[in-house]
Amino acid sequence: MRDHETGIGVSSSKIILIGEHSVVYGKPAIALPVPAVHAVTQTTRCLGPLRLQCSFYNGILNDGTDQIAGLRTVIPAALHVLKRPEKDVTITINSAIPAARGMGSSAAVAISVVRSLFNYFETPLERNVLLNLVGVSEKYFHGNPSGLDAAAASSTHPIFFMKGKGMEWIHHKLRGCLVIADSGIKGQTKRAVTALKQRLLQSALLRRKVNQLGVLTSSARDALETAKEEALGSILLDAHLLLQELGVSHPSLDHLVATAMKDGAIGAKMTGGGCGGCMIALVKDVRKAHDLANKLMGAGAAKTWIQPLQGRDLPVNAGFLD
Numbered sequence: 001m002r003d004h005e006t007g008i009g010v011s012s013s014k015i016i017l018i019g020e021h022s023v024v025y026g027k028p029a030i031a032l033p034v035p036a037v038h039a040v041t042q043t044t045r046c047l048g049p050l051r052l053q054c055s056f057y058n059g060i061l062n063d064g065t066d067q068i069a070g071l072r073t074v075i076p077a078a079l080h081v082l083k084r085p086e087k088d089v090t091i092t093i094n095s096a097i098p099a100a101r102g103m104g105s106s107a108a109v110a111i112s113v114v115r116s117l118f119n120y121f122e123t124p125l126e127r128n129v130l131l132n133l134v135g136v137s138e139k140y141f142h143g144n145p146s147g148l149d150a151a152a153a154s155s156t157h158p159i160f161f162m163k164g165k166g167m168e169w170i171h172h173k174l175r176g177c178l179v180i181a182d183s184g185i186k187g188q189t190k191r192a193v194t195a196l197k198q199r200l201l202q203s204a205l206l207r208r209k210v211n212q213l214g215v216l217t218s219s220a221r222d223a224l225e226t227a228k229e230e231a232l233g234s235i236l237l238d239a240h241l242l243l244q245e246l247g248v249s250h251p252s253l254d255h256l257v258a259t260a261m262k263d264g265a266i267g268a269k270m271t272g273g274g275c276g277g278c279m280i281a282l283v284k285d286v287r288k289a290h291d292l293a294n295k296l297m298g299a300g301a302a303k304t305w306i307q308p309l310q311g312r313d314l315p316v317n318a319g320f321l322d
Contacts, residue, residue: 005045005120006120007043007117007118007119007120007121008041008043008115009040009042009043009111009112009117009118010038010041011108012033012034013034013097013105014108014152015031015032015034015102015103015278015280016030016271016272017030017031017032018216018269019161019214019217020102020243020270020272020273020274021213021248022210023146023148024163024193025210026163027210027211028161028217028218029148029161030158030220030221031148031149031151031158031159031161033153033155033156033157034103034180035307037305038095038096038097039093039094039096040094040095040112041091041093041112041116042092042116043089043092043119044090044120045089046090047087047088048088049061049062050075050086050087051091052075052090052091053091053093054071054092054094054095054109061075070137070138070139071110071113073137074114074134075091075117077133078113078117078118081129082117082118084121091117095109095112098182100186101276101277102272102273102278103278104149104152106149107134110134110137110150111134111153114134115130134150134154135147138150146161151167157169157172158170160221170224173225173227174223174227174228174309175284176229176285176309177286177288177309178280178282178283178289179260179265179280179281179289179296179305179306180271180304180305180307181256181260181278181281181296181297181301181304182303182304183253183276183277183300183302184302185275185276186276187273188274188275189275192248193273195247195248199247206245206246212242213239213243216238217239219235220232220235229266232282233266236267236268237261237267237268240269243269243274248275249270249274249275250275250277252300253270253274256268256279256299256300257269259299260281260292260296261281264283264291264292265282265283268281286306286308289308290306293305293306
């Protein structure tokens, strides 16, 4: 044990670039890390029972309510792998990632916690160990998670994912920026997925639209890998229109997408489960991103973030990450 030192763990948030909802039906999806919005965890020495400090709990870990059930599971699991006792440390979480917005908040927090513990005990952390541990926490939040949130939030690349076929990193060459805007309304993924499933049973037309989303996702991968910004922008907008027709968008998201397209975006769409949550817009550079972010705030967005794509691997705090 090291006295008077701190272990640090950092995790990006994530967004679904394209393929939400259709991914449920065996079509591909693309997700990418968003380091601009991240979670940071510190592990420090503190004699006595293991303590947790975060925005919604401050106390002994084992005394926590179901609100921290995922953390009450993943922290002991990580310490078991590390062969360390469940005592004598305080874990402090600071996260800027909003909950229920499709940005992978629960996965990102768990990633930062695991990284912090391994950093504190000066133990190398292999990616498969990280993802297995985070999966323990995610089961509490999502029942049967795909693993996409954790994989994307812990990555430095966009990820191409198909249910039952695993994940592939996309080595993209695209420049430009994404502007992410929070509608201020919590997403309702479970409700949206359930309602869409019922509509698909009754409509062959809607089932064709799900197939179209899959085709668009494959085209988006090509646009990323070949740096076709204009093509990607058109694909994103087409995907939003399909998601609207599938009934999983929200008037606030549609309004923000329309604002983005009117004010200089190359393309824009909702992201995540829908019925609230966030939208994303692709622009050519940081200056235009700031201009658009201001316009979106004026149009009712609760908050905005800017993530440069930079035509290379997305930036991470390399000193803290595996």
